Amino acid sequence: MNHDSVYSKEKMVLKITRYLLDAQLANAEVRNEGKSALQRIQQENPPQFLLSLSYELSDERKPMATRRLAGILLMNLLDAKDATTNEHLWMSINASFRSHVKGNLLNTLGSSVPEAWHAAAQVIAKIASIEVPIKEWPQLTGSLLETAKAKEPDVKLAAFQCLVSIASSTYYHVLESHIETLFELTANAIKGDDEDVALQAIKFWCSVCDKELDLQASKIGVVCTHSRLIQRKLLSLVPMLLETLLKQQEDGIWNLAIVPIVMKSIDNNIKNYDCQLREAAIRALGSILEGPTFEKLRPTSMTDQNSRLKETTAWALGCIFKLLMKPGNWLPDISETKVEQIVNVLVESMYDSPDVAKEACGAFYCLVQSFKSFNFGSSVVTKRLSDIIYSLIQAAERTDVNIRSAAYETLNEVVICSNLAEESCEPVVSLLTSIMLKVRETTTSNDRENKGDLAMLWGVARVLIQKLSTTDFTKKRMLETEAFTMKELLKVLPCDSSTARGEAICAIGALASAIGPNFETHMLRFHKYLEAGLQNLEDYQLCSKSVGVVGDICQALGHKMLPYCKDIMRILYMDLSSDDLHLSLRPQIFSCFRDVALAIGEHFESYLVDAVEKMVLGTTDVCAQLDDSDEDMWEYDNLLKRSVFEACSCLLQALYDSLRSSQLVFPYAIKLLYLVDSVMSDDIQNYPEYIDHGSSVVTAAVKLVGDLVDAAC
Known part of the structure; x- marks a missing residue:
């Protein structure tokens, strides 16, 4: 059958339109007739049926309903579970028919209707998976690249979707001869204003990277002969992709996340036998780790009027502290003056908007962690200790539970790294009283959220008790409130929040260690709660904490523990015999x-x-x-x-x-x-x-x- 005879079948095309409409009507009789007609045409003349469907899909004048169904039928025809069946069906069709079908599909990529071009892109990917491996359709990649140059975002998006499919396929090597054009097009797309197109462009390189990693994994111990597209463009890709970190949506979601692909590229090459590729990977890694200098990411950004900028700056500062600062190993180019400036700005940020305050807590947490064994940073915290503690307490008063959690976690780190010299310990000593008063307020509430706060508060109390026990002076000050602290702890133990009970029990263990043999006066009231925790195998974490506290109390009481051992040992024997023991x-x-x-x-x-x-x-x-x-x-x-x-x-x-x-x-x-x-x-x-x-x-x-x-x- 020649081309002219194909195009002369105008009535046939119209019939398919009618049948496609009928097959979707509510009337069951008409609908079944439409379906039967389509099935009959498919069985009698598969090539003509495929061609007619492709015309239906590409014709902008046709109803959306018929174009949608035409796309679905094309996909189903070429999507058999058996790849051999797909190939046999398609390749048995006359080359002229196949050429016209492919032409119609490529034209559909320029459709103004998303459903149409999306369906066309999927069908193109199916046909490509059949033809390209046997060296048919050599013009495909070139055609897609031309389509990707279109001004219309939807057209470019459709073309990139097809390119992503090729990048993920076994025939991705066909992209090799177009690598420069591909890089130029994807770079322009990523830098452009249309995020959907940019995401597809990034997905293209992600797909290439995944493909090459898979190929390498399957060739362990064998020289891998894949095209190495990532390796060839690594030094160009990294700067381009890193720039996308500047792209953010107003809702705060960073959709253009590119660090994973960069790290895949680095991992792919950093141990490569080719020294040039190893150097490229190391340079790329250095670009990520070096980032902006501290001077560029100066704390003045935290005082910018733009709340999003302040939030992002706090996040970035936290990343720097987390990645580059370890206990006792301070960055050499950050002076104590700069550290003090950072501390001051982060303290002020605790009073900012919820998002900024949360990120500021996170940054401060990472900063303080680096001070644990380093007097240089600790001295800066000591100078502002009262302000720091107060700002974190205020942040913990916010209604957002995420901010409260971040504030309490950071407060713990501040306490741990604080200097308990006699002249500077007062803020930490006073904090225990403040926490206990806050506990008293929270204990009277049955609100579930308050029970979560109660657990966090007792977590802070435990850290405070442990910290204050490290020097004789602060231990003496802490024990002045021993009775009050124990009274509040015992109030928590009957509550139905196992998390709060667990934190309270741990705090009691810390208090017992601090009090020593005199803790005997509290055991009469506490031992029943301790035994209940030991028996609670359903909540193994609470049971675990209770077992640990037995050890704390044994060390504190010594021989005075004897009256309570009989019941404790009996419960522990029962636990060991239970099938429910974790x-x-x-x-x-x-x-x-x-x-x-x-x-x-x-x-x-x-x-x-x-x-x-x-x-x-x-x-x-x-x-x-x-x-x-x-x-x-x-x-x-x-x-x-x-x-x-x-x-x-x-x-x-x-x-x-x-x-x-x-x-x-x-x-x-x-x-x-x-x-x-x-x-x-x-x-x-x-x-x-x-x-x-x-x-x-x-x-x-x-x-x-x-x-x-x-x-x-």
Whole structure:
């Protein structure tokens, strides 16, 4: 059939239009007739059917409903699950028909109707996946590049969608000869004002990058022969893509996120055998890490009238502090004066709009983290400590829960890095009282949001108690409010917020460590809540915190812990026997046995047999069920055994003077030595790289053997 005969079938095209309309009508009879007619034409003359559908899709005069259905039918015809079926159907059609169908589809890319050009782009991608691998349709890429030069954004968008499909395909190498034109077009698109087009242009390079990474991964140990488009354009791509970070939407969503593609490019080349490509990757990485100088990103940007600019500047400052500052390692070109300037501006920003305040909290958090072991920065914080604490407290009063959370987290870091010299500690000491008063206000509310605040407040209180306990002067000041603090803590424990209860229990543990043996006066009221936490296996995090606090209290009370040990040990035995026990809790409970034994000494003898039996037999049973091929389970196996060895060593030391206690342990000595033997063989033969002679399970095992020998002598 020649071209003229194809174009002379005008009546056939009109019939398809009518059938396409009928196939979508509400009347079932007419609709079925339309569908049947379309199916009949498809079966009788597939080439003519495809051609007619392509004309329908490309004709701007046709109803939108028929063009939409024509696009769907074209997609379905070329989208069989079996690629061989697709290829056979399409390639069995006369070349003239195929040429006209492709021409119609390319013309449709210029349609003013998005549904039409989008459908055309999808069909073009399907046809390309069939023809291009067998070296048909060599003009496709050139045609798409010409279309991508159009002034109309929708036309360019359609062309780029097709190019993205090619970049993701097995035949992406056809782009190689057009690399310069592709770069120019994508660069113009990315720098242009139409974000949809820019996103497609970025997606094009993302697709190329993903494709080349996949090809490299599939060619491990083999010289990879792909086109290396990313490598060839890396030095041009990086600056162009980094510029897109300047593009933002008013709603604050950064849609043009390009750092991932840049990092993929760098990762793709930084270990390449080609030294030029390695250099290009390193230069690209340097461009990202270097960023603007501090002088360019000066804090004066934080005082700009544009709220979005202030928010972005605070975010950028946080990124710099996070990436380039580590504890004790300050950037050499930032003087103390500049640090003070940053602190002043961030403090002022706490009172700004919610978005600015939140980012300022984040920046301050990262900044303060770098001061933990560095007196240089800490001195700056100390000078403004009162203002800093007050500004963060004010930020924590905001209605936005995200700001409150950020403010409390930052407040914790400020407390941790603050200088507790006698002349400068007052703001931190006073903060504990302020927090406790805030706790009192919050405790009376049943509001769920306030319970979240309560957890954050007790988190701050715990940090304060721990910090104030580090010097004699501040510890004395802190203990002046001991009764008030404990009273407020006990009020929280009956509440139904497990997060708040958990933070309160941890704060009590910190308080017990600070008070020491005098904490005995609080145990009468507290022990029932502690025992409830130990029994709460459904909330394993609360249970875990409770187990940890038992250790804190044991160290604080010593022998005064004895009256409470019977119930605590009974609950811990029950936990170990429960099927609901979380894996992480078992080694913690074993460590808790150690703490109890060290606290009550020879009085632990009455618990010795049950404790050792639970540890040795329980560990043997649990370890036998673990999957040895799972590295995480292997590490858990070692953690569990190490906790047994350390606990048993402590038991033997605590009961060293008791001959009867040694005799009670010996029946389990063989089983303990079996555990030791399993560790020694596994650690040395299978995982030698994990042996840490300072703290590994091997060290604990060897120490236990020595303690067993000492006990036997």
